[in-house]
Amino acid sequence: MIELLTAFLLLLGSLLMLLAALGALRMPDLLTRMHATTKAGALGGGTMVVAVAVFFDDGAVTARALAIVVFIILTAPVAAHLIGRAGYFVGIPLWEGTLKDELKNRYDPETHTLASEDSEASSGSTEKRDHD
């Protein structure tokens, strides 16, 4: 029974990893590629480590496996956020079907600053309140 469960988890994890690799190959731009690799890759890796914990059925091994899973779950989003942010700042081209880019006319890649468009609006509202 334990062997059956281990086999299932190993195959599931490796198939998820294959899916992540396929997504990274086929997706059109950096952010969609990261969307594929980060989630499917982290889930696949975690599933395979859980398979090891199930197979050995030992306290020390389970603790180490759990540590790896927690570490993967904690670090995958952080690393993806950092790389996506760096990629945007470097100026990677977005996919032509991208619907929303909220930083488009606000971020200045030369000075590395973000212009806030609503600063004028808020000052205008305070002016109006003073007038009242």
Add this chain to the structure above:
Amino acid sequence: MPILDWAVTATFVILSLALVIIFIRLIKGPSLPDRVVALELIASLTVGFIATHAVATRMANFLDVAVVLALTAFLAAVGFARYLEKGGERSDD
């Protein structure tokens, strides 16, 4: 037992296939961040290889290697991101 041996072999085959596919992206990747993403997935695939090898050889000690590799891969991703953001090469053509 034969089911597990068969599954371990199949897992090795699938992981190798994934490694080949992501290697194509690593070579093609039009920009440096694409290559960093590919390298990160390669590190995660290697963690999977180590886990499968631990089951294949019945040696649980290999999990320590997986811990170290996961840690190093995260540090490498952070380092690359910092290098890109603080003005590295804008393109690597």
